Amino acid sequence: MTELPRIPLAGVIGAPVAHSKSPLLFRHWLDTYRLPGHYVPLHVDPGDFEEVLRSLPKLGFVGANVTIPHKTALIGIADDVTDRARQIGAANTVTFRDGRIHADNTDGYGFIENLLQSAPEWSAAAGPALILGAGGAARAVIHAMLEAGAPEIWLANRSRDKAEALADHFGARVIPVDWAGIATHLHAAHTVINTTSLGMAGKTELTLDLDGLHSGQLVTDIVYTPLETRLLREASARGCKTVDGLGMLLHQAVPGFERWFGQRPEVTEALRRTILS
Ligand code: ATR
DSSP states (O other), rough: OOOOOOEEEEEEESSTTOOSHHHHHHHHHHHTTTTTOOOEEEEEOOOGHHHHHHGGGTTTTEEEOOTTTTTTTTHHOOOOOHHHHHHTTTTOEEEEEETTTEEOOOOHOOOOOOOOHOOOOOOOOOOOOEEESSSHHHHHHHHHHHHHHHOOOEEEESHHHHHHHHHHHHTEEEEEEGGOHHHHHHHSSSSEESSSSTTTSOOOOOOOOTTTOOTTTTESSSSSSSSOOOOOOHHHHHTTTEEEHHHHHHHHTTHHHHHHSSOOOOOOOOHHHHHOO
C-alpha cells in the first residue's frame, strides 16, 4: 500500500495564545498558495514547554512560532540557535529538522522588512536612530538596526539602567540618553522607533512632546492596536514618513512559513485586510 504524505503541521506556542493573529496569517498564506498544512494555537504553560516542544515533531509538526512567555526559554532548549537569536537573547521561530530543534529570531528581520516595504527609499545607514524602550522588543530592533548599518542608536528608556545594560550588551554604537530630555535627539534622529507599549489600546498614552519631529524623518511604532498611534499621527502631521507596526508582525512570519511549507509568502494588502477584519 502506498503511504500518503503527512500533512505538515505548525502552530504558535504561548500562554496566553488565544489572541494571536498568527493562525489567521498562516491560514491566509496556506489558502493563497493552495498548500496542504494546518496551523494551530497551542496554549502551553511554562512548566510544560520543554516536554511539549520535544513531542511536537512526533505529532507531525515541522515548526512553530514561540511567543510570551517562552521566547527566552527556547534558547536554552534548542540544539541550534542562530547568532541573531543568541544576541537578542530570545527566539520566536523554531524548526524541527533531522531530529534537531533549530531556534531563530525573526522579529528584527520583520521590523526592517516592514520599513523597506513601506519606505523603499529609507536606509538605516543614513543617520542615527532614536529608540524608545529597552525591553524584549527593543533588543530585536536594536540588533536589526545595527546589522542594517545604523551609525548610532540613541536609546531612551524610562528606567535608564536598562538602557545602559543594553548599551553594554550591544556595544559602542548604542548610546543611552535621558528619557526626560530627548527633545534634541527627537529632532536630530533620522529614524524614530517606539518599542514600548505606550500608546497601545488599554495602556498608558505616550505623552512625550513631539514638536521636534519634522519632514525627512521616518517614524515607526511597533504598537499596531491602534494602527495609527498618537506618535504616528503627530509625526505624520509634521511631515514625517510613518510606518505602522502591523507589517512587522506579518513580515516576521515569512521565514517560518517558507521553512515549514516550502514557499516564500508575500505580505500583501489582502493579507493586511484579513488580519484587520
Ligand atoms: P517588551 O518585551 O514587549 O518590549 P517589556 O520588556 O515589558 O515588553 O518592556 C516594556 C517597555 O516599555 C520598557 O522599555 C518599559 O520601560 P521600563 O523599562 O522603564 O519599565 C516601557 N514602558 C512601559 N510602560 C511605560 C511608561 N508608562 N512610561 C515609559 N515607559 C514605559
